[in-house]
Amino acid sequence: MSGGSGAVARLSCITFDCLDEEVVASFWENLxxxxxxxxxxxxxxxxxxxxVGFGFQRVAAVTTGKIRVHxxxxxDPLDAVIERALELGGSFARGYEDGGxxxxxxxxxxxxxxxxxGEWRLDDDGIAHYPGSTAH
Numbered sequence: 001m002s003g004g005s006g007a008v009a010r011l012s013c014i015t016f017d018c019l020d021e022e023v024v025a026s027f028w029e030n031l032x033x034x035x036x037x038x039x040x041x042x043x044x045x046x047x048x049x050x051x052v053g054f055g056f057q058r059v060a061a062v063t064t065g066k067i068r069v070h071x072x073x074x075x076d077p078l079d080a081v082i083e084r085a086l087e088l089g090g091s092f093a094r095g096y097e098d099g100g101x102x103x104x105x106x107x108x109x110x111x112x113x114x115x116x117x118g119e120w121r122l123d124d125d126g127i128a129h130y131p132g133s134t135a136h
Contacts, residue, residue: 013045013053014071016110017063021056027088027106028054031081032073067111076117078102078130085114100128 018024025044028034034046034054042058075081082104089107096103102114120130 011052013055015055015057016106016108017059018056018108019059019062020108021058023089023107024110025054025056027090028056030088031085031090062108070110071112073112073114074117075114078114078116081114099126100130102128102130 016024016028021042021044025037025046029037029046032048032054034048036045036047038045044056046054046056048054073081082102085104090104093103093105093109093111103111104114105111116130118131120128122128
């Protein structure tokens with residue numbers, strides 16, 4: 001880090017707004033193998049094996065429209081992770097097919113990309129290519 005302030009910022013928690021924090025927390029807990037579940041008021045907190053926190057906050061209404069931040073999830077094997085996400089209540093997000101990325105959504109519509117293990121590439125237009133995948 002450059003600069004003289006000595007300040008260091010690090011990722012502590014990724015927080016999702018949810019109508020039903022239990023449903024969304026369970027989806028991500030089971031998809032990513034998160035643990036250390038605890039609840040404080042309208043929040044459910046989980047931790048990934050690397051120590052990154054995931055928070056699920058109950059809200060009165062969800063935000064609609066294009067999300068500016070999303071998770072990219074390493075998925076190996078891709079088809080099995082897609083199947084697991086669907087079993088847990090996830091769905092395919094529509095409208096991203098031209099970008100080549102496999103975009104899914106959790107039970108409340110929070111979007112994420114599944115990136116296959118092994119080789120995949122981006123072309124000069126930013127289009128993703130997943131060789132050998134039957135999922136997309």
